[in-house]
Amino acid sequence: MPQKGVDRRTFLKATGGTAGLGLIAGCSSGGGSSDDGGDSGGDGDSGDGDSGDGDSGGDTTMTSGSDDGGSGAINIGSVQPLAGNFAPWGQVHSAGLAFGVQEINDNGGVLDGRELNIVEANSESDPAEAASIFERFAEQDDIVAATGPVSSDVGIRTSRTAQELGIPMFMHMAGSNDTITPETQHTFRVGLAPATPTAQAQAGLAADRGYENVAAIVGDYAWGRSIQSGIEENFDIDVEIQVAPVSQSDFSSYVRQVPEDVEMVIASGHPPGSLSITQQLYELGRNPEVVTGPSFPPNVIRSALGENANRGFTHVHLSDPYSDEFAAVAERFAEANDAQFNTHTAYGYVTAQLMAQAIENAGEADPQAITEATRAIEFDTLFANPIQYADSGELENQIQLYSSLSLDAPSYYSDGDYSYEELYRTDPLPAIDADQ
Structure with a gap:
């Protein structure tokens, strides 16, 4: 036990x-x-x-x-x-x-x-x-x-x-x-x-919600390329993957390549740009149900996205x-x-x-x-x-959890300015090999 x-x-x-x-x-x-x-x-x-x-x-x-x-x-x-x-x-x-x-x-x-x-x-x-x-x-x-x-x-x-x-x-x-x-x-x-089970989890999220129109923007460095490989290995559908410099801050040219009817955008592969990607998706008329981000503290997401924090940007976490x-x-x-x-x-x-x-x-x-x-x-x-x-x-x-943020306070802290809404939780994820 x-x-x-x-x-x-x-x-x-x-x-x-x-x-x-x-x-x-x-x-x-x-x-x-x-x-x-x-x-x-x-x-x-x-x-x-x-x-x-x-x-x-x-x-x-x-x-x-x-x-x-x-x-x-x-x-x-x-x-x-x-x-x-x-x-x-x-x-x-x-x-x-x-x-x-x-x-x-x-x-x-x-x-x-x-x-x-x-x-x-x-x-x-x-x-x-x-x-x-x-x-x-x-x-x-x-x-x-x-x-x-x-x-x-x-x-x-x-x-x-x-x-x-x-x-x-x-x-x-x-x-x-x-x-x-x-x-x-x-x-x-x-x-x-790490990257491998994270990509597995996001493939599971897309399959669970029946998404067929998925796009990704990844950074041109090791983590981004690892996520790219994970997408290619684990998704059963074709995902349009774009690679951006890791220092990129203006993603408008990349976002314009994303279909207007996109259902899910994977931004986990570009951690430093993921919040900018999210804002620019909304500014350029895309409204995906889910934008997968990296593991930011939720107070960072709430502060950075403001009133847009509850529009589908996912908080990835292991704590429940x-x-x-x-x-x-x-x-x-x-x-x-x-x-x-x-x-x-x-x-x-x-x-x-x-x-x-x-x-x-x-x-x-x-x-x-x-x-x-x-x-x-x-x-x-x-x-x-x-x-x-x-x-x-x-x-x-x-188990990895994916949550969107609500702008309401949680029950345990009435002065808070965010709480959580569960989108998806994985099955138990296997450990990756140490030499992977």
Whole structure:
């Protein structure tokens, strides 16, 4: 039987982030990429982003428990993009992680009363900085596990660092196929399925809704080409695929090639341009029932698309906001933080719960033991299916959900400006091979 996290109590103030269309367009740094797979849906080719404003990279904070985490506390590392283009991902993930850890501690901690303590620093989505932070946390803070990467380049780099250190790394996003290889035995996905199952899922969505007129615009880099290959391999109908530069911001010439009666447009293959593609589809008279986007935090979609957020742009997610368990956690989070808990806040919360259960299953705060316990875990949490892993660290039998946004507040947070309407959920998706 899958294990379940127990009910938790509340935490102190934490904030999320929002972003406009300009920020999302800036998530690509242009040029090509050596990745074989995808990303969070915003890092374009390299995932570096720019440093943006805010705290300098590498500043360390202790974010739970007492200043030193308390006697016998177990440190976990949080290598987050808290400033720059990926701050909207990093901030909501950090808030969910902190909330989850505080609830665990309020409920008695792990291993007969030991508290978890988060050691956090801002990576600014720089791969070298993220690896340096990870190494420092291992050497100076004795962390037993880490989390946080969003961009693919950071995920690839820190998965190699995890292997060198022998410390498990739980990825927030970082959807590149290259994030996990046969050589990376300490890396686990949490919030994002890679390109291959994502293309399979979208083929299933089109078939389920009986669509015959489907178009796609993909970026001319590895993630976009991976989605293109996935479309060609998995769709039973002909899909008109156009390839645009990853730095493209004006898609009007591409949109004009899309049939006026198009039913579904796949924009997942051009993450940095997907919201611009969506706006320009509407401006040029196309009104598809579905535009598939990448895994943006829903607050980003709501902020960027405004009143158009409910016209069919899909939010892709693994956390299940339609479950009673999700609503219960979201209500507690709202009471504690006066903020809306969303599908990406859930990834941070779930990661805290997952780490805690792995520590309990391991019976000790030893990184290698935690890695092995995670590999064997079956953990029922806020996802549509219990979390399980293939030996590689790829998610096994996970369900991907596609939702449109409603402009109404959710039941658990009356001050919110969006909620979810389910369009489609996949069957359980198999793990991809680590060498794919």
